[in-house]
Amino acid sequence: GAVVSQHPSRVICKSGTSVKIECRSLDFQATTMFWYRQFPKQSLMLMATSNEGSKATYEQGVEKDKFLINHASLTLSTLTVTSAHPEDSSFYICSAREMTVYEQYFGPGTRLTVT
Amino acid sequence: SQKIEQNSEALNIQEGKTATLTCNYTNYSPAYLQWYRQDPGRGPVFLLLIRENEKEKRKERLKVTFDTTLKQSLFHITASQPADSATYLCARRASGGSYIPTFGRGTSLIVHP
Numbered sequence: 001g002a003v004v005s006q007h008p009s010r011v012i013c014k015s016g017t018s019v020k021i022e023c024r025s026l027d028f029q030a031t032t033m034f035w036y037r038q039f040p041k042q043s044l045m046l047m048a049t050s051n052e053g054s055k056a057t058y059e060q061g062v063e064k065d066k067f068l069i070n071h072a073s074l075t076l077s078t079l080t081v082t083s084a085h086p087e088d089s090s091f092y093i094c095s096a097r098e099m100t101v102y103e104q105y106f107g108p109g110t111r112l113t114v115t
Numbered sequence: 116s117q118k119i120e121q122n123s124e125a126l127n128i129q130e131g132k133t134a135t136l137t138c139n140y141t142n143y144s145p146a147y148l149q150w151y152r153q154d155p156g157r158g159p160v161f162l163l164l165i166r167e168n169e170k171e172k173r174k175e176r177l178k179v180t181f182d183t184t185l186k187q188s189l190f191h192i193t194a195s196q197p198a199d200s201a202t203y204l205c206a207r208r209a210s211g212g213s214y215i216p217t218f219g220r221g222t223s224l225i226v227h228p
Contacts, residue, residue: 004158034215041123043204043218044118046158104216106158107149 002028004096006107013084013114021079022109023094029074030096035067035105038091050077084114117142119207119219127225128195136190136222138205145207148181148188149216153202163190195226
């Protein structure tokens with residue numbers, strides 16, 4: 001089946017630093033990747049959608065200068081949280097979609113803690 | 116806005132019983148409703164999709180219904196097992212180009228041995 005990986009699975013960083021999270025589709029080409037954020041006992045909130053080779057489309061209320069998304073290849077997308085603050089602490093999940101398939105395949109998530 | 120509502124209270128049942136989880140949506144019916152399983156600290160795993168014109172879908176011990184009159188989907192797990200304990204997310208999805216699902220908060224299921 002389609003597998004999506006994320007790295008790192010957990011990261012702790014100091015306030016003001018930047019953190020990069022990688023999302024990879026391991027056995028398929030992901031024309032579209034999605035980044036979600038999930039707070040405890042809350043639903044997944046879509047942050048942005050990215051298509052390979054083009055700029056990401058951000059959801060309303062998501063700062064694109066703070067959450068930098070790069071989808072440079074058909075198997076890799078990165079999310080960089082710049083100048084992280086404690087309120088950015090959350091569970092970040094990516095998902096990926098093949099061109100001809102409607103289903104999204106989710107990664108295992110990255111727990112970000114900003115101290 | 117299109118919303119998905121799931122019972123935030125955990126559902127506790129005994130092993131062997133049927134678990135039934137509810138998902139209600141607002142406004143117009145979505146073209147698809149999807150159900151996912153999410154374990155703590157993990158990403159969601161897709162379970163089942165049911166289309167607007169389908170009343171019921173089954174997969175092994177799982178059954179999903181779609182009632183456009185009640186604006187509701189029910190998710191059943193028969194002969195439940197402790198390993199079924201997880202959070203189950205319902206998501207609505209439009210047809211056409213808008214294939215991005217909107218998720219509910221999920222309902223936690225706890226199956227006691």
